[in-house]
Amino acid sequence: MPAEAQPQSYRFADTxxxxxxxxxxxxxxxxxxxxxPVDLAHVMGRFLIQEQLKLLPNVGDDERxxxxxxxxxxxxxxxxxxxxxxxxAVAVLSAMSADDRTDIMGAVxxxxxxxxxxxxxxxxxxEVAELLRYDEATAGGIMSPEFIxxxxxxxxxxxxAMVQDSADVEMAFxxxxxxxxxxxxxxxxxxxxxxxxxxxxxxxxxxxxxxxVRTDEDQEEVARIVSRYDLLAVPVVDDTNKLVxxxxxxxxxxxxxxxxxxDILKMAGAGxxxxxxxxxxxxxxxxxxWLAVAWVGGIAASFVIGRFEGTxxxxxxxxxxIPIIVGMAGNVGTQTLAxxxxxLATRRIDVKQFWKVVGxxxxxxxxxxxxxxxxxxxxxxxxxxxxPGVNALMMAGVIGAxxxxxxxxxxxxxSVMPLILARLRVDPAVATGPFVTTAIDVVGxxxxxxxxxxxx
Amino acid sequence: MPAEAQPQSYRFADTxxxxxxxxxxxxxxxxxxxxxPVDLAHVMGRFLIQEQLKLLPNVGDDERxxxxxxxxxxxxxxxxxxxxxxxxAVAVLSAMSADDRTDIMGAVxxxxxxxxxxxxxxxxxxEVAELLRYDEATAGGIMSPEFIxxxxxxxxxxxxAMVQDSADVEMAFxxxxxxxxxxxxxxxxxxxxxxxxxxxxxxxxxxxxxxxVRTDEDQEEVARIVSRYDLLAVPVVDDTNKLVxxxxxxxxxxxxxxxxxxDILKMAGAGxxxxxxxxxxxxxxxxxxWLAVAWVGGIAASFVIGRFEGTxxxxxxxxxxIPIIVGMAGNVGTQTLAxxxxxLATRRIDVKQFWKVVGxxxxxxxxxxxxxxxxxxxxxxxxxxxxPGVNALMMAGVIGAxxxxxxxxxxxxxSVMPLILARLRVDPAVATGPFVTTAIDVVGxxxxxxxxxxxx
Numbered sequence: 001m002p003a004e005a006q007p008q009s010y011r012f013a014d015t016x017x018x019x020x021x022x023x024x025x026x027x028x029x030x031x032x033x034x035x036x037p038v039d040l041a042h043v044m045g046r047f048l049i050q051e052q053l054k055l056l057p058n059v060g061d062d063e064r065x066x067x068x069x070x071x072x073x074x075x076x077x078x079x080x081x082x083x084x085x086x087x088x089a090v091a092v093l094s095a096m097s098a099d100d101r102t103d104i105m106g107a108v109x110x111x112x113x114x115x116x117x118x119x120x121x122x123x124x125x126x127e128v129a130e131l132l133r134y135d136e137a138t139a140g141g142i143m144s145p146e147f148i149x150x151x152x153x154x155x156x157x158x159x160x161a162m163v164q165d166s167a168d169v170e171m172a173f174x175x176x177x178x179x180x181x182x183x184x185x186x187x188x189x190x191x192x193x194x195x196x197x198x199x200x201x202x203x204x205x206x207x208x209x210x211x212x213v214r215t216d217e218d219q220e221e222v223a224r225i226v227s228r229y230d231l232l233a234v235p236v237v238d239d240t241n242k243l244v245x246x247x248x249x250x251x252x253x254x255x256x257x258x259x260x261x262x263d264i265l266k267m268a269g270a271g272x273x274x275x276x277x278x279x280x281x282x283x284x285x286x287x288x289x290w291l292a293v294a295w296v297g298g299i300a301a302s303f304v305i306g307r308f309e310g311t312x313x314x315x316x317x318x319x320x321x322i323p324i325i326v327g328m329a330g331n332v333g334t335q336t337l338a339x340x341x342x343x344l345a346t347r348r349i350d351v352k353q354f355w356k357v358v359g360x361x362x363x364x365x366x367x368x369x370x371x372x373x374x375x376x377x378x379x380x381x382x383x384x385x386x387x388p389g390v391n392a393l394m395m396a397g398v399i400g401a402x403x404x405x406x407x408x409x410x411x412x413x414x415s416v417m418p419l420i421l422a423r424l425r426v427d428p429a430v431a432t433g434p435f436v437t438t439a440i441d442v443v444g445x446x447x448x449x450x451x452x453x454x455x456x
Numbered sequence: 457m458p459a460e461a462q463p464q465s466y467r468f469a470d471t472x473x474x475x476x477x478x479x480x481x482x483x484x485x486x487x488x489x490x491x492x493p494v495d496l497a498h499v500m501g502r503f504l505i506q507e508q509l510k511l512l513p514n515v516g517d518d519e520r521x522x523x524x525x526x527x528x529x530x531x532x533x534x535x536x537x538x539x540x541x542x543x544x545a546v547a548v549l550s551a552m553s554a555d556d557r558t559d560i561m562g563a564v565x566x567x568x569x570x571x572x573x574x575x576x577x578x579x580x581x582x583e584v585a586e587l588l589r590y591d592e593a594t595a596g597g598i599m600s601p602e603f604i605x606x607x608x609x610x611x612x613x614x615x616x617a618m619v620q621d622s623a624d625v626e627m628a629f630x631x632x633x634x635x636x637x638x639x640x641x642x643x644x645x646x647x648x649x650x651x652x653x654x655x656x657x658x659x660x661x662x663x664x665x666x667x668x669v670r671t672d673e674d675q676e677e678v679a680r681i682v683s684r685y686d687l688l689a690v691p692v693v694d695d696t697n698k699l700v701x702x703x704x705x706x707x708x709x710x711x712x713x714x715x716x717x718x719d720i721l722k723m724a725g726a727g728x729x730x731x732x733x734x735x736x737x738x739x740x741x742x743x744x745x746w747l748a749v750a751w752v753g754g755i756a757a758s759f760v761i762g763r764f765e766g767t768x769x770x771x772x773x774x775x776x777x778i779p780i781i782v783g784m785a786g787n788v789g790t791q792t793l794a795x796x797x798x799x800l801a802t803r804r805i806d807v808k809q810f811w812k813v814v815g816x817x818x819x820x821x822x823x824x825x826x827x828x829x830x831x832x833x834x835x836x837x838x839x840x841x842x843x844p845g846v847n848a849l850m851m852a853g854v855i856g857a858x859x860x861x862x863x864x865x866x867x868x869x870x871s872v873m874p875l876i877l878a879r880l881r882v883d884p885a886v887a888t889g890p891f892v893t894t895a896i897d898v899v900g901x902x903x904x905x906x907x908x909x910x911x912x
Binding site for chain 2 (some may be wrong): 029036038098155158163165173190191194195209211226227228229231232249252253254256257260261263264265267268269270274278280283284287288290291292294295297298299301302303304305306309311313316317319320321324325326328330331332334335336337338339340341342343346348350360363364367368369372375376379383433434438441444445
């Protein structure tokens with residue numbers, strides 16, 4: 001049960017370390033052979049490279065070693081491959097699926113990649129070079145070039161023989177049918193093949209309405225297609241509609257997870273993705289630019305308030321309401337942003353519905369503004385009542401109105417900004433959080449003090 | 457190509473509406489038959505119920521109609537089933553997979569559910585009742601009870617015959633092997649079966665190390681297992697290890713997407729999920745509670761500032777720096793929160809590493825605080841220099857120190873709060889955004905004015 005393997009991993013690693021110190025080969029082998037390669041991959045990072053080198057051969061055959069390495073964190077893989085004898089590294093890489101092999105070759109440093117590529121069989125190194133041409137975040141970048149392509153004039157019996165011969169294709173549940181030029185012409189499931197009469201022509205069994213994506217299709221769009229149509233894999237074709245690869249649902253699942261993480265981190269202005277080994281300096285580097293944006297906005301807000309120093313001198317109690325007015329607007333802005341950015345990402349919101357979305361969000365902002373503005377006005381009246389020389393009712397009205405108006409503006413900005421970005425084909429998640437909250441800070445204080453000056 | 461179907465959907469719906477008005481049956485049928493059921497489901501919401509009732513029979517046989525209905529928004533499904541003749545509704549539901557059918561029966565109102573269930577074949581209504589017993593967000597709630605279970609003493613040839621006979625099992629790529637009590641004992645892929653010698657016993661071909669989940673396993677954990685081990689499906693077993701269902705990867709993909717949306721919306725305090733038909737009042741209702749939290753915090757902040765009215769009266773320029781000090785701290789807090797909450801959700805951060813995570817985030821906070829505190833102090837010096845009766849250097853130091861300290865506190869709160877929630881087994885995303893930013897607002901002004909009073 002994997003559910004148990006994970007919590008135990010500290011203890012698991014400790015046990016292995018003890019056995020390594022004792023050079024207890026057979027015991028190590030016994031433990032490693034009965035553990036899932038993915039679980040082994042997750043504990044590998046806890047060992048020194050020299051220990052990893054000792055552990056790996058005990059995991060099992062090249063296939064199993066490849067499964068472990070393919071699931072390890074990329075920085076660990078790079079370090080490990082550096083220290084492995086070239087022929088062992090190549091053997092493990094060869095036992096991997098082509099897409100995993102390519103991901104690794106694209107991520108390690110050039111010297112290492114060059115050394116390994118030149119030691120690989122020509123067919124494999126060519127394949128890696130071919131695949132590395134595609135942008136990482138496209139269908140071509142995540143596809144596997146290993147698939148079963150059946151010529152359309154084959155019979156069911158011949159097709160079954162082809163499946164039996166193609167041992168190293170991962171997850172063969174869809175079989176793709178191609179014409180004499182390798183152009184994709186249909187699809188059938190392994191199961192449909194099994195149920196077909198042996199003499200039947202594949203072209204009669206297959207479904208000619210096969211969904212496919214182009215090599216340059218964005219991986220998010222590939223994920224959307226796979227999840228929309230509940231597919232297990234989607235074939236990838238080149239400009240001439242020739243079948244060149246397959247994206248399987250397990251890779252799509254990774255894409256969906258990564259994109260969600262990216263959206264969350266981007267919205268908060270905290271980078272784009274998690275690092276394998278997070279460092280304090282790395283975090284600093286990723287977060288500082290967005291804080292700099294907020295800093296500039298804050299300075300702008302301080303200049304705005306500075307302009308109203310005379311007013312503040314007269315009604316110093318006004319200062320007490322700066323955080324709540326700015327804060328409420330910021331919260332409404334964040335709520336609106338989250339709904340619109342995620343709505344766009346999941347295609348629940350269509351960029352074309354600009355006015356519908358903005359109108360709805362503004363309506364929500366107006367109602368929230370009225371409710372919380374009134375509440376703040378009431379509270380303001382209580383706080384201000386005892387101040388000397390102040391028209392408490394007027395003051396309360398001003399505070400409430402400022403809160404309400406800045407909340408409406410915040411809801412408007414929170415919906416307009418991501419929609420405009422999406423129209424410009426910029427990812428609407430790009431640190432919209434810091435941008436919008438900062439803009440709201442400035443607008444909030446400006447609204448507040450202008451209303452104050454106007455009415456008092 | 458699905459990529460084209462979606463943008464066209466406005467025009468697509470308009471064309472269909474025109475044909476409906478003209479009663480152009482054959483033309484409608486032609487269009488509907490060549491459109492993917494999922495695409496049809498997505499445009500159905502644009503039609504009146506009476507139009508939907510006319511369109512549905514033209515989609516194709518019951519299977520295809522079922523595919524359309526199963527992919528429609530639940531509120532539309534409910535409205536449509538209400539208006540459909542009972543026997544048609546039951547025919548369409550019967551043509552659906554059991555998990556889709558159960559989702560619908562669990563979502564529609566009781567009167568409708570009762571009417572449809574009593575009109576269904578007994579076997580189906582019993583199955584629905586069985587499945588509805590499981591919590592929606594567990595393995596039992598998302599599993600399909602249709603799977604191919606092969607007795608372990610079968611031969612490969614007999615197993616192939618079983619696959620050929622079980623036509624209505626969706627996505628049969630794994631075959632599960634059970635003992636005489638129905639207890640799960642192994643797994644093999646359809647492909648392994650196809651390559652096996654016909655006379656070979658299944659127990660020799662299967663992999664006895666089969667991963668499974670219990671019916672009450674949380675759907676997020678199921679999703680994590682499927683994506684960790686790159687599975688296409690995971691078998692679900694009851695307390696006695698008896699195989700009762702299968703969760704397929706397409707359902708897992710939906711879970712991953714929904715959970716990510718939930719995290720984003722929760723963090724922003726904007727509800728938990730998108731509504732099928734978002735309404736202004738619904739949004740109001742979901743967002744108001746979190747704004748109320750922020751409101752209370754804002755009032756607290758205003759009382760804190762109120763206590764320092766004398767100080768503010770003397771140094772009114774201090775008010776200008778309230779938004780930037782509170783804002784910078786808020787931004788650091790949000791960044792930290794996003795990293796920690798998402799890290800916990802994706803298991804990149806382990807709750808047990810409490811001090812490691814908090815220490816790291818505090819270190820980042822200290823460095824960011826030093827950098828931006830110094831910058832703000834410098835800027836403050838420039839702004840304050842010309843004020844009469846103010847020690848500009850002292851004032852600048854105070855402003856910078858206040859910014860730095862509140863940023864460190866913000867980083868600490870942003871990491872401690874979600875970790876504590878996770879330890880208490882509460883979802884760390886629960887509107888941590890509004891809670892933390894509000895707490896930071898109060899702490900920020902308190903730090904600021906206390907430092908001011910101490911030094912000036």
